[in-house]
Amino acid sequence: MTAQIHVPSLLSRAGAVSALTLAAVGGTLLAPGAAPEAQAATSYANTALNVAASKKGSPYRYGATGPSRFDCSGLTLYSYKKAGKTLPRTAQQQYNKTRHISAAGRQKGDLVFFHSGGRVYHVGIYAGNNKIWHSPKTGSWVKLDKIWSSKISYGRVR
Structure with a gap:
């Protein structure tokens, strides 16, 4: 390269x-x-983003990590694995493992973590324009949604 x-x-x-x-x-x-680090990060982050988007419509299942059903952290784990990166299993563990970045520094493919009461309860992959790919909850499916909360942070997979 x-x-x-x-x-x-x-x-x-x-x-x-x-x-x-x-x-x-x-x-x-x-x-x-x-x-450069940002260019290399962008390459696998874009791959992970594209993998997540390709799973559009896949049903949510608690604890599922793909390839046809996912929970939130299962989707991020699966997408980044396909991009050649290893993530831990849960949203909180993924938060702990990533390099935390500011909202101003976020890029497509970064992880978006949702917080409540000092813990991370949800994760998705930033798609740009204040939207994420995620697998939200029982009865739902992998989809692109607008970020609905201000209690979020961003992480970059290393």
């Missing part, structure tokens, strides 16, 4: 740009095999 980011056209007479010049103008070097 090569990390490629826009670099301004400031070439020296020899036709090359030094690392110091790039840093001064806010550019970056192409480094084979290198990917």
Whole structure:
């Protein structure tokens, strides 16, 4: 993999740009095999998001981790497993394992944790536009919903 980011056209007479010049103008070097943390995180987060979306309509079942039935943390566990990442089983354990991020720093594919009385009771995958993919409750199914609470936090899977 090569990390490629826009670099301004400031070439020296020899036709090359030094690392110091790039840093001064806010550019970056192409480094084979290198990917910034956010870019790497985005790759598997987008995969997990797409996996969750592909499960639309799958029925909720308490304790289920797929592939055809899910509870909330079962859906996130399954989606991230398909993306090559390991998560613990419950929403609280997933909260404890992720890197907590601000709402301003959230990205598609980050986990959204719902809190009540000091504990995490629900988790979904952020889909953008204040919406999540989740498996909400008995009698329901995997779906895209608007975030309904202000008592939430965000976590990024490492």
